[in-house]
Amino acid sequence: MDIPYTVKPRPDTGLYNAKVGIWLFLASEVMLFGAFFSSYILLRVGAPDGFWPDVATAWPHGLLNIPIGTFNTAVLIISSVTVLLAWASLKEGNLPKFKKFMAATILCALGFLAIKSYEYNEKFTHYVIRLKDGTAVTGHLDIDGKSPRFWSLATVEAKKLESIKVHVDVPNQFRYPVGFKHESHAEAEAKAGGHGAGEHAAREIKTADIALLQAFIPKTGTFFAIYFTMTFLHGLHVLGGAIVMAYIAFVGDGMWKTDPERYTNRIEVAGLFWHFVDLVWIFLFPVVYLL
Amino acid sequence: MHTATTHAQAHGHGHGHEHAHEHHEPGFWAKYIFSTDHKMIGIQYGITSLVFLFFGFLLMLAMRQQLANPGQPVPFVGKLLEKTLGADAASGGVMQGDLYNAFGAMHGTIMVFLAIVPLAFGAFGNYVTPLQIGAPDMAFPRLNMASYHLYFWGGVVMLVSFFIPGGAAKSGWTSYSPLATLADMDHLVNGQTMWLIGMVLLITSSLLGAVNFIATIIQLRAKGMTWMRLPFFVWAQFVTAFLLLLAFPPLEAAGLMQLADNVLKTSFFLPTGLVTSGGPVPASGGGSPLLWQHLFWFLAHPEVYVLILPAMGIVSEVIANNTRKPLWGYKSMVYAALAIGFLAFIVWAHHMYLTGMGTKISTFFQTTTMMISIPSVIILTALFISLWGGSIRFNTPMLFALAFLPMFGIGGLTGLPLGFNASDIYLHDSYYVIGHFHYVVAPGTIFGLFAGVYFWYPKATGRFMSEFWGKVHFFGSLVCMNLIFAPMFVQGLRGMSRRMYDGGATYFGNGVDPGVLWLNKFISHAALGLLIFQLPFIWNFFSSLFIGKKIESDNPWQATTLDWQTPTPPPHGNFATEPVVYRGPYEYSVPGAAKDFIPQGQKS
Numbered sequence: 001m002d003i004p005y006t007v008k009p010r011p012d013t014g015l016y017n018a019k020v021g022i023w024l025f026l027a028s029e030v031m032l033f034g035a036f037f038s039s040y041i042l043l044r045v046g047a048p049d050g051f052w053p054d055v056a057t058a059w060p061h062g063l064l065n066i067p068i069g070t071f072n073t074a075v076l077i078i079s080s081v082t083v084l085l086a087w088a089s090l091k092e093g094n095l096p097k098f099k100k101f102m103a104a105t106i107l108c109a110l111g112f113l114a115i116k117s118y119e120y121n122e123k124f125t126h127y128v129i130r131l132k133d134g135t136a137v138t139g140h141l142d143i144d145g146k147s148p149r150f151w152s153l154a155t156v157e158a159k160k161l162e163s164i165k166v167h168v169d170v171p172n173q174f175r176y177p178v179g180f181k182h183e184s185h186a187e188a189e190a191k192a193g194g195h196g197a198g199e200h201a202a203r204e205i206k207t208a209d210i211a212l213l214q215a216f217i218p219k220t221g222t223f224f225a226i227y228f229t230m231t232f233l234h235g236l237h238v239l240g241g242a243i244v245m246a247y248i249a250f251v252g253d254g255m256w257k258t259d260p261e262r263y264t265n266r267i268e269v270a271g272l273f274w275h276f277v278d279l280v281w282i283f284l285f286p287v288v289y290l291l
Numbered sequence: 292m293h294t295a296t297t298h299a300q301a302h303g304h305g306h307g308h309e310h311a312h313e314h315h316e317p318g319f320w321a322k323y324i325f326s327t328d329h330k331m332i333g334i335q336y337g338i339t340s341l342v343f344l345f346f347g348f349l350l351m352l353a354m355r356q357q358l359a360n361p362g363q364p365v366p367f368v369g370k371l372l373e374k375t376l377g378a379d380a381a382s383g384g385v386m387q388g389d390l391y392n393a394f395g396a397m398h399g400t401i402m403v404f405l406a407i408v409p410l411a412f413g414a415f416g417n418y419v420t421p422l423q424i425g426a427p428d429m430a431f432p433r434l435n436m437a438s439y440h441l442y443f444w445g446g447v448v449m450l451v452s453f454f455i456p457g458g459a460a461k462s463g464w465t466s467y468s469p470l471a472t473l474a475d476m477d478h479l480v481n482g483q484t485m486w487l488i489g490m491v492l493l494i495t496s497s498l499l500g501a502v503n504f505i506a507t508i509i510q511l512r513a514k515g516m517t518w519m520r521l522p523f524f525v526w527a528q529f530v531t532a533f534l535l536l537l538a539f540p541p542l543e544a545a546g547l548m549q550l551a552d553n554v555l556k557t558s559f560f561l562p563t564g565l566v567t568s569g570g571p572v573p574a575s576g577g578g579s580p581l582l583w584q585h586l587f588w589f590l591a592h593p594e595v596y597v598l599i600l601p602a603m604g605i606v607s608e609v610i611a612n613n614t615r616k617p618l619w620g621y622k623s624m625v626y627a628a629l630a631i632g633f634l635a636f637i638v639w640a641h642h643m644y645l646t647g648m649g650t651k652i653s654t655f656f657q658t659t660t661m662m663i664s665i666p667s668v669i670i671l672t673a674l675f676i677s678l679w680g681g682s683i684r685f686n687t688p689m690l691f692a693l694a695f696l697p698m699f700g701i702g703g704l705t706g707l708p709l710g711f712n713a714s715d716i717y718l719h720d721s722y723y724v725i726g727h728f729h730y731v732v733a734p735g736t737i738f739g740l741f742a743g744v745y746f747w748y749p750k751a752t753g754r755f756m757s758e759f760w761g762k763v764h765f766f767g768s769l770v771c772m773n774l775i776f777a778p779m780f781v782q783g784l785r786g787m788s789r790r791m792y793d794g795g796a797t798y799f800g801n802g803v804d805p806g807v808l809w810l811n812k813f814i815s816h817a818a819l820g821l822l823i824f825q826l827p828f829i830w831n832f833f834s835s836l837f838i839g840k841k842i843e844s845d846n847p848w849q850a851t852t853l854d855w856q857t858p859t860p861p862p863h864g865n866f867a868t869e870p871v872v873y874r875g876p877y878e879y880s881v882p883g884a885a886k887d888f889i890p891q892g893q894k895s
Contacts, residue, residue, distance in 0.1 A: 001427035001864040005510050013509060017430040020506040028498050028540050035544035035586055039559070042582050057563050057577035218557045222577040225557035229548065 007262045022269045026276050033280050036230050040287065043222045052221070053128050053136040060223050063126075063216065065119060069289040072115045073281065076238075079108030080278040083245070083271045090264045095256055098267075102249035105274070109242035116235055123216040123224075124149040129166065129205060130212040139168040142202055153213045163206045227288050234284060237277045245270050327432035328863055332439050333418030334751065336409050337744075339443060341832075344406035344737075345825070350398040352818055357386045358794035359815035380458055391792040392461035393482065397449065399464025400486065403594065404493050405446050407736055411601035412497075412535070413442065415743050416504060416528045418751065422854035422861060423522050425513025425870035425892075430506040438499035445492030452485035460486035465591070468560030468583040472552045473567055479554070487550045494543045501536035504528060513853070515872035519625070520891065522852045522876040523618060526625050527604030530632040531597050538593035538636065545586035552578075559583075581646055588639035596635045598732055599699070600628060602739025603670055606692040609742050610674055612850045613689040614681025615887050617877035620673040627666035627673075634663040644715045653712040660710035667703055671696060687761030691742035694769050695735060702730030705780065720790065723783025726776045734772040741765075744832070749847050753859045754839030760831040767824030774817035778810040851890050852876055 009016045044059050052060035086101035125147045130136045140147050142165040148155075156164060218225045248266050255263040316322075326332060353365050353372075362385060365372060369384020380390040421429055429435045452459040460482040462471040475481035508529050512521070521529075548559040556574060560583045563576030611618045618624065640648065640656040674696055683689065705727040708714040718724060741764075748756050783789070785807045791797055794811045798804065846855040853872070857865055870892050878889040 001866055001869065003426075003428055003430065003432070003511070010510050015510070017506055017510050020509055021431060021434075021502050024502045024505050024536060025498075028502070028536050031537050032540035032544055035541035035589075038541075039544065039548065039582055039586070042579055042585075043559070043577070046579050047577060057575065218551060218555045219575060221575045222558055225548075225551060225555075225559055225578075229551060229557075233547070 007259070007265060016265060018265060018269050019272075022272050026272065029276060029280075033230075033233075033283075036226070036233070037283065037287065040226050040230070043226060047222070052223075053130070053138055056130075056136075057221065060221065063123075063223075064227070064289045065122065066289055068115060068119060069285055072112055073285050075108050075112050075115070076278050076281050079105045079112070080275055082108065083267075083274045086249075087264065087267045087271050090256075090260075090267055093260075095253070099249060099253075102245060106242050106246050106249075109238050109245075112238055113235060113242075116231065120228075121149070126216045127151070127166070128212075128214055128216070128220060129210055131205070131209050132211045133209070137166065137168050137203075137205075139166045139203075141165070142167055150215050150217065151213065152215075153207075153210055156207050156210070156213060161207055163204045165202045166205055168203050230284060230288065234277070234280055237280070241270070241274050241277055245274070325436060327428075327436050329417050329421050329429045329432065329435060330751070330861060330865075332435050333414050333416075335439050336413035336417060336442070337415075339446065340406050340410035340414060343401050343446060344410065345829075347398050347401035347406055348822070348825075350394045350401070352822060353386060354391060354394050354398065355815040355818045357391055357792060359812045361793040361796050376453065376458060386792075388792050389458060389461055392463075393453070393459040396460045396463050396466070396486075397453070400449065400460070400490075402732075403464060403598070404490070405442075405449065407598055407732065407740070408497070408594075409442055410740050411605075411736065412504075412528065412531055412597065413439070413500060415524075415601060415605060415740070415747070416500075416531070419747060419854055420504065420525055420528050421507060421511065422750075422857060422865060423525050423852050424508060424511060424516055425853045425866065425872060426507060426511035427864045427866065429503050430510055431503050434499050434503050438496045438503065441492050441496035441499070445489045445496060448485055448489035448492060452482045452489070455480065455482065455485065457481045465587055466549065466583075467587075468549060468552065468578075468580050469562070469565060469572075471549060472561060473565075473572065476569075481553070484550065484553050487546045487553070490546050491543060491550075494539045494546070497535045497539050498543075501532040501539075504532035505536065508532075513870045513872055516853075516891075517872075519622065520872055520875050522604075523607040523621065523624055523628075524601075524604035526628050527600040527607075530628045531600045533632055534593040534597050534600075534635055538590045538597075541586045542590035545583055549583065581643075581648065584643050584646060585640070588642045589636075592639040592642065593635040595731070596631055598736050599667075600631065602695065602699075602736040602743075603628075603674075605743040605746070606695045606739045607674060608850075608852070609688045609692040609746050610677055611877045611879065612746075612848050613684045613686065613692070614678055615684075615879045616677060616681045617875075617879055618673065619676040619679070620669075621875070621877065624670050624673050627669040630666040631663060631670075634659060634666070638663050641710055641715070644712050645719050650712070657710060657712050661707075664703065664707065664710070671700060671703070686745075687756070687758055687765060688742045688746035690762065690765045691738045691745065694765070695738045695742065698730060698734035698738060698772070699736075702727060702732075702735050705730065717786075718783060720788055721783035722779040722787050722789050725789050726779030726783060729776045729779075733776065734769065738768075741768075741828070746848070747854075748835070748839075749842045749859070750854060750857075751860055752836055752839070754835050754841055755847070756831050756835045756839055760827040764824060764828045764831065767827075768821060771817050771821035771824055775814050775821065778807075778814050782807045782810055846890075849886070849888050851878055851888050853891055856890055856892050 003017070004010070005015075005017050007016060009019075013020070047059040048055055048057055050058040052058040082101045082104040086098050086105060089095075089098035089101055125140055126138065127141055128136060128138045141151060143161075214220045216224055218228045248263075248270060252266075253263070255266075323331065323335075326335070353368070356363075356365055364370075364384030365381070365386055369381065372381035372386070372390070373384050376390065380387055380393075386394075417429070417435065421427070449459075455478075457475045457478040460466065460471070460474075462474050462483060466483065466486065471483050474483060508521075508525060548557075551557045552559050552561060558574045558576050558578040560580050561572065561574045561576060561578045562580060565572040565574065565576065607618055607624070638656060638659045640652060641660045644653050644656075678693075705723070709718055709724060709727060745756055745761055748754070782805075785805045787795055787798075787805055787807055795805065795808045798808070842859060845857065845859045848855070853870055856870065858867075871894075872891045873894050874889060874891055876891060878884075878891075880887045881889055
């Protein structure tokens with residue numbers, strides 16, 4: 001006896017096995033991401049009032065690049081449309097058209113990951129520096145014109161630097177996440193009032209004055225921790241989905257000749273997963289970028 | 292002669308021949324290790340989990356020895372422990388505090404996640420469910436194989452963690468933060484990290500299994516197998532699968548976050564301003580220890596029903612078969628199981644009354660906890676009433692099933708004082724909790740599982756297990772289980788803490804004599820007795836493969852469900868022709884029928 005309903009739907013449920021399977025799997029995924037979103041809420045409402053980085057455990061705002069995030073959202077939504085069109089092309093029996101749409105989907109997925117990596121790198125080169133006088137600044141390091149990643153106070157001390165040059169972010173930048181206008185360095189300097197016009201907007205900070213120097217990495221605070229965990233997990237889903245779809249479309253496409261209905265079902269199931277990954281991002285984007 | 296048995300036999304034999312012609316015999320690796328056949332996977336799960344069950348029991352025996360004779364070397368294996376785990380863990384063969392904690396944490400983890408769930412769900416679920424619904428296999432056979440292999444490697448990771456520097460996880464099976472993160476900060480890869488990696492593997496395995504079970508039960512039911520004709524065992528597995536599917540992911544999330552806390556030094560669960568004896572903890576703070584507890588118990592309470600429901604399913608099958616009567620109130624039992632499945636998700640914080648989460652929240656969870664006892668009592672009552680007026684066959688599976696009822700009853704009733712906020716505050720950290728939980732799981736669930744082993748053994752092997760050794764195993768275990776766990780209620784009610792590795796000697800140091808410490812020795816001797824009475828089982832399990840009494844028909848217990856209408860052992864694909872179901876699962880002693888049972892697949 002062979003396993004029934006692997007391709008044709010079972011009459012009373014109207015579903016073939018893999019479709020039941022993927023919906024159940026997605027239900028568990030809802031619980032997985034649901035737990036992360038719940039944790040986000042709990043950590044955030046538990047954070048003290050005040051402005052980060054002045055208050056160390058306060059919830060930071062406006063650290064993420066909204067235009068890029070918006071663009072990435074659009075990329076992912078487009079990929080959700082193309083995967084649907086790919087499936088529709090198979091239903092039409094048009095394999096070349098299907099492959100074009102699949103290629104577009106996978107390119108979107110890779111584009112999303114590339115942009116996300118750029119954003120991660122932006123964070124890894126961005127620092128919070130707490131001084132021994134109790135104040136804190138954020139900004140980028142400028143070590144001989146380079147902007148290094150993942151440094152800590154220990155790195156600075158190991159390199160025996162007496163002071164480091166820091167392009168300090170404009171104060172208040174993180175307090176007004178909505179409608180905030182980025183100021184140019186010149187404007188920032190004028191406000192800060194430290195340097196003359198034409199000078200580089202940088203501040204020398206003595207190593208001896210630094211209490212803590214840390215890039216925007218997970219251990220820098222619970223906001224960073226949950227931001228990186230959730231987006232990384234989502235990124236893994238994007239990567240996994242892209243690999244599976246690429247495999248089905250460009251390696252396993254022999255099945256189109258032997259069993260076209262089953263092949264179409266595979267794309268449908270992969271598409272359902274892909275829509276879910278998209279949906280997670282549609283929640284993730286407003287929650288971590290905008291709110 | 293129109294009995295289904297003869298039908299099934301005829302089909303079975305015909306099928307066997309067909310089979311031999313169609314397929315060549317798979318090699319050793321394909322047949323025993325990388326099998327996609329649900330029966331072989333079920334057996335793999337069964338043997339692996341029984342080994343873990345025994346190992347987890349041995350860990351507990353070592354702990355009991357320490358409680359009975361604090362500071363004395365562990366007999367027989369003390370030297371071995373010192374050699375393999377290091378002098379820090381067992382200097383001179385004496386179990387040190389850290390080792391006791393590690394054994395405690397691993398006893399819980401192994402018993403729950405590596406022994407009982409895989410045995411109840413992985414082994415019995417895999418072997419029996421497709422047979423009972425008349426399916427040729429699981430819906431996704433390769434996924435099924437993957438799920439066993441993930442489980443196996445999860446277990447290996449857990450075992451390896453004993454031997455890494457710093458030893459295995461030692462923060463309880465609950466792994467409460469911040470303790471779990473701070474317990475061994477000297478080692479980057481410590482026991483807790485291994486525990487988390489192992490858990491992620493086990494959780495993934497359960498998820499794949501749960502998806503597979505639900506899809507199988509929804510999609511692969513045979514013709515005529517309507518929902519209300521499903522054996523109760525299948526219903527129990529169905530609800531269990533939903534619990535695993537939806538309750539485990541939050542623990543996966545929590546596990547990933549705790550892993551980040553341990554490895555990336557984040558502060559998901561570390562509060563601000565944490566100071567240990569080594570000074571301030573170098574972490575950003577801002578996290579919430581309560582968050583871990585919520586996420587953990589969101590899984591771990593439904594997990595209790597994952598432990599108990601399959602056992603209830605097995606017991607129902609055995610009782611219906613051996614009373615030769617339909618189950619009393621089958622529909623109520625099904626609805627009760629569904630109600631348990633729903634309510635199980637909203638009772639978790641009754642484990643957290645002591646956290647100071649607030650009386651209003653406690654009241655909510657206290658209410659839902661009292662509510663969930665109702666469907667449990669419905670199932671138990673239905674099973675008790677099923678016994679009424681039956682001509683009971685007291686074979687070994689039936690004895691275990693019968694013992695399950697009062698044992699689970701004791702476990703359930705002693706849980707009520709723990710469900711109430713006010714009484715729980717007194718009882719929570721005492722041995723009372725250990726007694727309660729173990730009554731549910733040890734003489735409860737494990738007895739149900741033993742019933743299942745004795746019951747389906749003839750189907751899987753073609754031979755019975757020995758009734759004599761089965762009865763020795765049963766009566767010895769029943770007595771010892773009660774001698775172990777009943778005194779714990781006494782100790783707990785007298786306020787003895789469940790967290791002291793010296794067995795309460797600290798009390799004397801403080802000039803207090805709770806008067807119940809002598810029971811430590813008593814319990815430990817009973818535990819040793821329990822070990823002795825498991826030996827007949829081990830012997831019986833293996834020797835019956837060769838010397839057990841051969842079955843004379845494919846349906847040796849004269850059962851009604853489809854699993855007994857297959858050849859023995861069922862071949863690949865299970866059924867020769869598509870089975871068709873004409874009636875409910877428990878048509879025993881139907882008035883006017885030729886025999887005292889009518890199989891589900893028999894037309895008239």
